[in-house]
Amino acid sequence: MGKYWLWGFVYIAILLICAFALTLPPVFQKVEPTEYGKLTDLEKQGLRVYLREGCYYCHTMMVHTDKTDAEYWGMGRESKVGDYTTFEPNALGSQRIGPDLTYVADRVPEDDDWWIRRITDPRSITPTSIMPPFKHLSQQDLRALIAFLKSRKNPEMKQVEGEKWSE
């Protein structure tokens, strides 16, 4: 019997070493948030609504680091570690049933009415959309969610626009 317990301990030790070696360094890695990664309190609340309502099942919030998104789809700047420092928990998503939302605010109208309609009755704006209508959201939740989504802008894009303005 003793031999088996010894093996058991060896095994648990291997397991823990692997776990620590792989999980903990990124945990302790302190990265300054980028401009994209700075969330206000209202936006943080919006992120929680985003996660609670399961938006991340169909939308990613990440531009691939392996070029496909940035080069072929012209999605813009690749995601960086600092983009997510203030995201608790993360909202990367794993699946694009709907479009990516990393820089969603760059490509849609600014007014709140448009946003409210797009979220509570998606097919009134995009007839072919298969998104569920989020009619049950409270005013407060909706306001926070819209604030969060409206802040999802490509920080590099803004600079380019600024240059254009100065010309």
Place this chain on the structure above:
Amino acid sequence: MQQNLVRAEGREVAKWCLAASAVWMAVVMTIGFIASLQMLFPGLNDISWLSFVRLRVIHVNGVLFAFLTMAYLGAIYYLVPKLTGGKLPEGVAKASFWLLNGIVVLAVLSFLSGRTEGREYAELPRPLDLLVVVFWVMMTYAAFKTVLTGTEKRWYVTLWFFLQSIIWLGFCYLVGMVPLGGIADSVALWAYGHGVLNGWFQTMALGILYWVIPVTIGRPVFSHVLSLIHFWALVVLMFPGSNHHLIQAPIPEWLKFVTIAFSVGMLLPASIFFTNMFQSLKGNWYQLRRSDTDGLALKFAVAGVTFYLLNCIFAAIQSIRPVNAFIHATQWVVGHAHMAVIGVSAIPTLALIYAAMRRLTGQEVPSLRLGHLHFWLTVIGYIGVIATLKIAGIVQGIHRAASIPFEQTMDTMRIFYATRSFFGLLLVIGAWICTYLVVKWFLIKPVPERVTELESLERQAIAVH
């Protein structure tokens, strides 16, 4: 004689677990089918309690915890006493079964009302997380208490797999429960999200296959030593591969390297397993033609081994960087999730349900014809679902590489969603047939003499040489 009396305690709980598992299987698969219809007919989403996001959570967690974990619990309570000759603490075992059912009901209610943690695969709200930990402690206590009172000097490989899975489940669950901030959260989440698939849903199924195939063909595995090499290679290689979900995320480059190397390295234990299994089946393929309950269980088990081979090859290929960049965040990923969970975990579990229910009740399957119908519906539905989703993923990848706008991709996907729902329906019909058979089986009066007889026949097939 004494030992048979001792082992009889585990049988009752195991029977309950397997029956409950079959019922939950049909329910959660039906929910998955409805969720797939919602992608075709968005009007079905109008009631917020039954919208896609909520049904999807119930489907994923239901399949993993209500169907598979419930059946695995039955497997542990049935096989651990059998393989060690130990005494199962019956009260704790029964309590853990009811606790797991309670957790499932509470989880369904909380998901329907929209209470989730908002982390994929770790959606259970905090109080339920704590109940899962209590459940895990009870299950671990019951299993290890049995091992400690055991008389068997040499452990069969199934036991190794079961015990490591039990330890691993608790470890992974604790890692996944704690929400962190930023990218570290993703790393920890996928250490759980994939770790639990590797170390609980996969390894339990492997342990089950190592039991089902020898006892149904009536011969021991080709090499027990080889199966132990498989076991150790797997436990050493399995954890670091977990983060291959994040190859496209901004995690450190060295972590990507490690995760890809270990994901491809998983081909090593997999090939040892196939060598062992196909060598065991060599000269026994004619047994697939048998028309009895064990023949049916063997069909499921052999399908499980074959799909596992397919799954391992796909898994290794898709973690390589250029391939991963092509298929990441497409329908391919959904296809792979179904490929793994149905092919690697669910089909061996169905083999277990048929093989174990026969040995638990001493009765043959209520209708062999329906059993075979279940098998073919499952296999055709499974291949249909994964083929559709993988082709959809490739199409989506091509669209991305060709700079086609996303709106157009979404329209193209409709035909794939429809095909997927059709094949999904076959799986669901199969699941209800299985539930009908198992519930009927459960209600038939057992034949104790036959149970003892079958047990003595089984002993030589799982003896350790």
